[in-house]
Amino acid sequence: MPMQAEEIEALILAAIPDASVEIRDLRGDGDHYAARVVAESFRGLPLVKQHKLVYEALDGRIGGALHALQLSTAAPTGNE
């Protein structure tokens, strides 16, 4: 069952309030998204940990309601 981009963004923001989230629907089918999540709270964390925080925010939906999420995470660089 597809998810709305707004729903994904809201879930991420609820778990990582300082995040800036950008979602793209890659195929326009509500099932394949790319997300860019930039958060100060990611600073100093390894990428695996950053990605895990986003996956945790989505609370088991990846692989279920959400087929695929291409994920890119970072701490702010000042260039955003």
Next chain:
Amino acid sequence: MSDTATRIDKLLRANDVVLFMKGSALFPQCGFSSRAVSILDHLSVAFEAVDVLQDPEIRQGIKEHSDWPTVPQLYVKGEFVGGSDIMLEMFEAGELQKLLEDKEVARAL
């Protein structure tokens, strides 16, 4: 340890580089797995590809092993490195090459 956990443990001990993926290295069944294979091929790394579509127990077990919800998953010398997005980002930054060199992983002939 469950049977599945033991099998995963053996796979990781027996192979320096293991990619848990959907489909085979020659015929990946998912864009993310395909991208992961391309990166390893590009780096000329010898790796063991484990097709989780052929093995539901491994498919579930590896997610628990790494506490990571998606496949593909790359392991180097028994350590979880990441999924395909992390692989691509590390590759583009030259970090994946460095990790493989630091861990003295053999290249494919």
